[in-house]
Amino acid sequence: MRLFRAILICLAIALAVVPVLSLEFEEDNEFAEFEVADEVPVEKPPVKSPVEAEKVAPPKAAETETKTPVNDKDADDFAHLSEEEEFDIEEPKQDESEIEATDEKKPLEIKPLQFTDIPNHFRTNWSSYQVEALALSIIAIYMLNYLHGRQRNQSIANQWFQDVEPNLTDQFALVGDDGTSSNPEGGLLKETDYSYVLWCSGRVGVQGLLCQLRMIKRQDVIGLVYNWYKPRTDKVTYKFELDSGELDPIVLVLGNKKNVTKAVKELADLSTYAIERKGLERFSLPASFGLWAEIPETISAVLDPYVVNLINQYEKYIDLIHISDQFCGLKLQEGETYTRLPDTTPSMFFTYNIIPSEDSGTATRALLTLSIYLVDKLRRYRLSREGKAKADKKRQSVEESYLKVTHQQRQEIAQARREEKARERKQRLLEEEDPEKQRRLQKLEDKRELKAKQPKMKQVRMK
Template identity: 70%
Template sequence: MISIPTHFRSNWSSYQVEAIALFIIFLYTVNYFIGKQRNQSLAYRWFDENIELLRDQFALVGDDGISENPDGTLIKETDSSYLVWCSGRVGVSGMLSQMKLVKRQDVIGMVYNWFRPKTDRVIHKIDLDKNEIDPVVFVMGNKKSVAKAVKDYTDLSTYAIERKGLERFGLPASFALHAEIAETISAILDPFVVQHLQKYEKYIDLIHITDQFCGVKLQEGETYTRLPDTSENMFFTFNVIDSADSLDVNRALLNLTFYLLDKLRRYRLSREGKGKAEKKRQSFADSFLKVTHQQRQEAMQARREEQARERKQRLIEEEDPEKQRRLQKLEDKRELRAKAPKMKQLRLK
């Protein structure tokens, strides 16, 4: 039997900090395993509910790039992020479905979630083949999410225009919509789509369709050295709410995803609309080249000024009078050439 020294038994209050630390560690450990298991259960439940529909749409579902028989593989990225890769469909390079779950395994994250609640989400990113859809830059969904997307992504901030009067299209009041060409709105928002938007309003966070996707905008002070490469993509962000009818909801949202995918692949802009889109893209390219040309000119001027300062500093530090005289003479010639008017040489035949 272990005996505790008397001076320890009579001074338990001296170990309050240690007791609190042990309790926090115990609480964190228990929460980690419970939260981890909860997220894993949600991810596998969503996957099991939707794998048959995914298999109907793609030849291969759940490819992790490692397994010999990859079909049906759910990839765990972190304790709160799970991935499913699908491929094998005409006109589509692949679809990556990511489940971004609340960080239930993190006590601090859960406390933060009490003040700023987040929901579990599934994000479908569809990579289309080149020239698979006509020029279109379109986003709709929850007002806050749309505003953030327009602020963050280059294609939306460059081409998409906020559209008002959405009630005539039958969109929910909580939705916002930005589109490049007006005629694409009525083409996308047919009765089937509008019915799903109204019925599953709280589940739909964002729908982003674009042929000019090039990622997030550069931070202030950063610049492109060349015109950024673009790709044709469709993004669907849905809220995952655990409920009795989650199976029907998830299937309906996936059906909406594939319906819009097929619709956009078939859709063709009018000649006028296509001309407007091409004009916008050419205007963006011209503006980009003008800005980058100016930036290159400024960079060259800065380098020339830096080189001139280095030469003058070398001239001042030179101790040999003869060598200093030669350097001064070379510097004078450079200044004369710089000040001389630029002449174009004409050749006479």
């Protein structure tokens, strides 16, 4: 019996061990996926086009795991190993070479080309350059007008000089010399494109003659357009500066009413002396003229039959005639005062219009002759005793009024200076730290105040 039991047990163990030994166990290697087989050729995948790559997506490689049969006891022994908390295995990091290899295998996405809209050439699309065309047109118009206007003013000035040159050469020793020019025979001196001057000298009793041409700004488009709204004409002014004592006390102005009224308001000598407006009926002057004079006696001396005849003949050419022995420029603005008596110069101004016409040359020469005629006549003219006394009285009253105004100003300045000195003395007295010295200063200040309060008495000596 014992032998039979031992044989059964051996058979049972043999039957249990034989199936297990018949199985083929694979070696469990955890680092097998990182091992590279030696001398195993790597096949490169065929290159596919982008369209085929998008249609056919590469299948994902499924990881196969080999399961090893184990017994129940073994399973119980290793049951704690199935929990995730016991084995938290980190995935291995890939090498950079493998990352680059995977990037090379990824197909490149090619985006379709986008073409930008390009405008047509300007020669086929002129409407796109309207602003530029307008700007170029304005510049071209301005340049053409500038060249034409400058040439026009130059020609008018040259024509005027040709008309007056013979007469000026006969009356003056030097024509065209202002004393500073390197070329005495230069003729007209151009200041701007619309302004010219001519200086003449070398005549008895006359310091000099300054001829000023002020023309329309034809070279400027804006000035030309402005002239359409307020029409103006080219003007020439003859300014005669006489020597001291060559002209008796005369202040007179005549010419166009509008310009005469404006001159009386703006010029200092006219607003001070020529304050009486005279009638024109008995002088046979045109109705469009105005006349202001200081002494009525001087009007008959200026307006003789020869002068009146020329004025009526060339009425449209005459703008202003201003004669004054007290000319000192423009009048001071409101609130301004003279610090000293202004310097006066006996002067005569003749302003004429330059109007292009058939007789413009004759009118220019005749009016220049009229100007020189009045200069010579008034140099020889002498006022009567009554007229001279009246003129001297007027000038003396003007000087006294000026001295009175300036005396009051000087008093105000002196009073302000005294007050400033008194404030300085009081300030020094307050800042003094020495009591003895402060007492002496206070005593001197009280003495000054007492002296200032005493009435001023005039001492009279009896002989």
